[in-house]
Amino acid sequence: MIIRQIAKTILLSTIILLSASYSNKATAQEGKTIFNTYCAACHKMDKDLTGPALMGVEERWGNDREKLVAWVKNSANLIAAGDKHATDIFNKWNKLPMAPFETVLKDAEINAVLDYIKDWKPEVPIVDNNANQTSSDKNSLLLGIITLALALAALILLFVKRSLKKLSNEALDVTPVKAIPVWKNKSYIALAAILLFVVGGYFTTTSAIELGRNKGYEPIQPIFYSHKVHAGVNQINCLYCHGGAEKGKHANIPSVNVCMNCHKSITEYSGEQLYNIDGEKVDGTAEIKKLHEYAGFDINNANAWNPNDAKSIEWVQIHSLPDHVYFNHSQHVVVGKVECQTCHGEINKMDEVKQFTDLSMGWCVNCHRETKVQFKENGFYSIYEKYHNELKNGKLDSTKGITVEKIGGTECQKCHY
Ligand code: HEC
Ligand code: HEC
Ligand code: HEC
Ligand code: HEC
Ligand code: HEC
Ligand code: HEC
Incomplete structure (x- = not known):
C-alpha cells in the first residue's frame, strides 16, 4: 500500500515538473517568435539600432509592467499623457515614434515578448569545430540525467519495499529466509551488465559516426566577407x-x-x-x-x-x-x-x-530516394527513353515520378571511388 502511495507521488510530481517546464518553454518560444517578427527590425537586445537596446528595459521603467505594455500598445498615448520616462526616451530618440501594436498584438502576446526581453541573456558564442555537438549533446545529457533519476527512484523503492517487508515480518514474527544481497544476486548483475552494454554501445557508436562531421561549422575568415x-x-x-x-x-x-x-x-x-x-x-x-x-x-x-x-x-x-566520396556540383x-x-x-x-x-551519407541517400528526376526538356536523359515510354503507356505511376534512386543514385559505386 505505502509503496504504491510513494510511487504515485513520485510519478505525479514528475509529471507536474515536466509539464511546468514545458509550458514555460512554450511562452518563452512564443515571445522570441514575436520579437523576431515584430520588434527585431528596430531593436536588438544589446545594441542600439533604430530603437534603443532592450536589455534591462524593465528595470529602467521601474519594473512597471503595466506601463510598458501600454507603451508597446501605443507609445503616443503615454507621451500625450505626459509620462516623464516616455517623453524622455521619445526626445532622446529624436522624436522618432515607435509603431503602435495595439491592433496587432494581444496583451498576452505583449507580455510574452516582454518576458522574453526580461529573461534574455547574451549568448556565449561557439566558434570551434564542434559547434554542431551542442544541441544533440544537451539532449543526450538530459536523457542521461532522466535515466539516472529513474534508476535512483527504482533503487529507493526497492529499499523501501525491503524494509517494509522486514517490518511486517517482524510484526508477524516470521523468521525470514536469508535473502541474497542485491550485489550478489545473479539476475541483478546480469541486468546491470546488459544495461551498461546498451547505453555504452549507443554513446560509442553515435559519437564514432559523428566523427569528422561539421554541421554548423562557421570559422572566422581572413576578411569579413558577407x-x-x-x-x-x-x-x-x-x-x-x-x-x-x-x-x-x-x-x-x-x-x-x-x-x-x-x-x-x-x-x-x-x-x-x-x-x-x-x-x-x-x-x-x-x-x-x-x-x-x-x-x-x-x-x-x-x-x-x-x-x-x-x-x-x-x-x-x-x-x-572524405576522400572516398565522389560529389559533382554540375551533376x-x-x-x-x-x-x-x-x-x-x-x-x-x-x-x-x-x-x-551534416554532409552524411544518409543525407545524400535520403535525397536520392525522394527527389524526382527532372526529365522535362532535359537533354541528359535521352538514354532513359524506356521510362518515358513506360510513363506514357501507364506502366509507371506518373504521380510518383522517377526518383534519383530509380536511375541508380543509391548504388555504392556512384558515390564511392
Ligand atoms: C519601426 C521601429 C520600431 C519597432 C518595429 C519597434 N520599436 Fe520599440 N522603439 C522604437 C523607437 C524609435 C524607440 C525609442 C522611443 C521613441 O523614439 O519613441 C523604441 C522604444 C521602445 C521601448 C522603450 C525603450 C527604453 O529604453 O525605455 C520599448 C520597451 C520598446 N520599444 C519595445 C518594443 C517592442 C516589444 C517591439 C515589438 C513588439 C518594438 N518595440 C518594436 C522603434 C521601434
Ligand atoms: C562576390 C562573390 C561571391 C558570390 C556572389 C557568392 N559567393 Fe559564396 N563564397 C565567396 C567567397 C569569397 C567564399 C569563401 C569565404 C567564405 O567562406 O565566406 C565563399 C564561400 C561559399 C561557400 C562555402 C565554401 C566552403 O569553404 O565550403 C558556399 C557553400 C558558398 N559560398 C555558396 C554560395 C551561394 C549559394 C551563393 C549564392 C546565393 C554564393 N556563394 C555567392 C564568394 C561569393
Ligand atoms: C559584382 C560586384 C562585386 C564583387 C565581384 C565583389 N563585391 Fe564586395 N561588395 C560589392 C558591393 C555592391 C558591396 C556593398 C557596398 C555598399 O553597400 O556600400 C560590397 C561590399 C564588400 C565588403 C564590405 C561588406 C562586407 O561584406 O563585409 C567587403 C569586405 C567586400 N565587399 C569584399 C569582397 C570580396 C572579398 C570579394 C571577392 C570574393 C568581393 N567583395 C566581390 C560588390 C562586389
Ligand atoms: C546536392 C547538394 C548541393 C548543391 C545543389 C550545391 N552544393 Fe555546393 N557543395 C555540396 C557539397 C556536398 C560540398 C562539399 C564538396 C566536397 O567537399 O568535395 C559543396 C561544396 C561547395 C563549395 C566549396 C568549394 C567546393 O567546390 O568544394 C562551394 C563554394 C559551393 N559548394 C557552392 C555552391 C553553389 C554556388 C551552388 C549552386 C550553384 C551549390 N554549391 C550547389 C553540395 C551541394
Ligand atoms: C537535395 C537533393 C540531393 C542531395 C542532398 C544529394 N543529391 Fe546527388 N543527386 C540529386 C539529383 C536530383 C540527382 C540527379 C541528377 C542526375 O541524374 O545525374 C543526383 C545525382 C547524383 C549522382 C549521379 C547518379 C547517377 O545515377 O548518375 C551522384 C554520384 C550523386 N548524386 C552523389 C551525391 C552525393 C555524394 C551526395 C552527398 C554528399 C548527394 N549526391 C546529395 C539530388 C541530391
Ligand atoms: C548518394 C551517395 C552515396 C551512396 C549511394 C553511398 N554512399 Fe557511402 N558515403 C557517402 C558519403 C557522403 C559518406 C561520408 C559520410 C560521412 O562523412 O559521415 C559515405 C561514407 C561511407 C562509409 C564510411 C563510413 C562513414 O559513415 O563515414 C562507408 C563504409 C560507406 N559509405 C559505404 C557505402 C556502401 C556499402 C554503399 C552502397 C550500399 C554506399 N556507401 C553508398 C555517400 C554515399
Missing part, C-alpha cells in the same frame, strides 16, 4: 563567383581578381551595420581595405594597379567530404536542377557562411 551583402542585398548571382558549380565537380572560391572587378571602384562600405558572430561591430570599409592589401591595390594610384601583384586570400575551407546544379540553397541553406541571408547540413 554573402548577405553580396548575394542578398546586392543580388549578385552565386555563379558570378562560383561558376565552377555549373561546369564541373567543384564550385570553386573566386580569386582576388574577381573581387577586384567591382572593388576597384567600390572602396567604401555604406550599407547596414555588420556584426560578426560574437555580436561585435564590423567596419565594412576596413574589410575592403584588407582586400585591397591582398590585391596590392592603392586607391590613390588606381590606374597603376597590376593584377599580377595580387596575393591569394587564405579562406578557411568549410565543406569537406546536381545543371542536370538535377537542385538549387544551391537546398544543400547550403539560405547563404544569401548569412553574413559568414556556415555548414548547413
